[in-house]
Amino acid sequence: MRVTVRGAALTGAVLLTALVAVGGWVMSAGGSNRPSEGPPKTLRVITWNICGEAGGERGQSGYCPLRDRPEKKAEKIAALARDRDANVITLQEVCGGAPGSHMALLRSALGPGWSFRHAEGARPDGETRCRDGLSGDLGVAVAVRGEIDRARSKNALPPDPEGVSGQTLPVLCVRVRGWAYTPCTTHILPGEEPRVREQIAAVRAFVRREDRPAVLTGDFNRNAAAPQLGPLVSSYAVCPGADGTGEGDEGAATYHAWDPEKRAHAFHELDHVFFDSPPGVADPLVDCGVGEGLMDTTPNEPGGPEPNGYSDHAPVYADLRTGA
Secondary structure (H helix, E strand, O other), rough: OOEOOOOOOOOOOOOOOOOEEEOEEEEEEEOOOOOOOOOOOOEEEEEEOOOOOOOOOOOOOOOOOOOOOOEEEEEEHHHHHHHOOEEEEEEEEEEOOOOOOHHHHHHHHHHHOOEEEEEHHHHOOOOOOOOOOOOEEEEEEEEOOOOOOEEEEOOOOOOOOOOOOOOOEEEEEEOOOOOOEEEEEEEOOOOOOOHHHHHHHHHHHHHOOOOOEEEEEOOOOOOOOOHHHHHHHHOOOOOOOOOOEOOOOOOOOOOEEEEOOEEEEEEEOEEEEEEOOOOOOOOOOEEEEHHHHEOOOOOOOOOOOOOOEOEEEEEEEEEEOOOO
16 A cells, blocks of 8 residues: 655646535536546545645745646646546635636646536635635635536534634535545644534534445544544544554655744644445555645745745545445
8 A cells, every 4th residue: 555656747727616505415507528437436536735825925834835826736636636547636725616716727627527516615804715816715625527416515613702713614525426425525723722623523423414425535634643533533444544644554744834943844644534435345445645745845934945846735645445
């Protein structure tokens, strides 16, 4: 089983979205440009926090590589999908819902056969619009190589008890015609405040309402051994594993930060794929890995070197047997 896959030079570009109704299932409109080729025998999943909307200049804590080049991020996502022969892509901190957004660009790059959904999430200032000239609204997204029948989403983050932050963080699930799995994605609040446990419980309850096996992906802002993630770890298998590794192999970081005071790199495992086992499949995991070569690992300092990656996060992939 591999745990890392180094980034090669890749090309591609784009994604669009239809907003998902909050709460119950809704019928999807459009999405796929050609009929589905039938349920995949192996679900090949990629999840990536692309820090697409993060602000900040080089040297600031909010700095994001290639923030002003959404087409470059979309090209890399599409190329990675081709390289992995992916049939599920989930994204966090992604702009969608408008021409020129990450999702619109990715839709064009991926070409026919893909369906897309996007769910909005607000920044702490309560705004959803992507800043500084970027098109669309901030949120999470799912793209599948198949036809989405229905999708649902909700904000899983409880209100700030102090009334200071207006942030919302959605969980989004889609049903794909003929598939055994329901792909879902979310973004969990960082830190130790009590709302984190409430949000995770809300995400678990939302995903557990499915009548079929689920694969839950996203940026969980902590490694899988963190106590807050206990409800998910006890309910699902996970890649990378709860010991910070890829189910027993040497692990790989999914997030890089630069400490300007210590002038030191910090690496963490924040991004995961949680998954059920379909009926008749005892161990669905075929492969689990981290695309470390696509993560920026340069020192974030004013006048520092050009970034060597596309986000402060690395993509995580998991290949799962579906029993189809």
